[in-house]
Amino acid sequence: MMTDGELAARLAAFNQLYKEMDQVYHQYARDRNISDTALWLLYSLCEEEGPYTQRELCTAWHWPPQTVNSALKSLEKQGILRLDPQPGSRKNKIVRLTSTGQQLVRETIVPVFLAEKRALESLEPEEQEQLLALTKRYSSSLQREMGQYETQLSLERSSAAP
Secondary structure: OOOHHHHHHHHHHHHHHHHHHHHHHHHHHHHOOOOHHHHHHHHHHHHOOOOEEHHHHHHHHOOOHHHHHHHHHHHHHOOOEEEEEOOOOOOOEEEEEOHHHHHHHHHHHHHHHHHHHHHHHOOOHHHHHHHHHHHHHHHHHHHHHHHHHHHHHHHHHHHHOO
């Protein structure tokens, strides 16, 4: 059985690896003078063939609507995308790349896809499956544990209220 110290060291190592991967994307975006949010929004638009709505982008990335809206407005001002009204909705917009945006995606996002593909191909197929399965399992466990923590905190607050 692992000691608390050993577990803490593994968690610290895992978190460091996560931060290192995040830094790779952050530096890539920074080197191209785009925000991290813009990078991931363009990534989404490149990844999916069909158009996204603002709401779908918020859901896909688990970001607040204000964050997505701010980044989209900035990209719209730069002529990278258009925000077209969604039929039947006065609030929601459909996000579409302009020709300038399509060129930016070819130059900026497609290389990310290729780098990710090559990085994954550096693992054996069995290792790829293990990576995906373990990451999914860890993510699910973390969501469950955080949910339990929030539930416990809520119960403590309600029992402490006069």
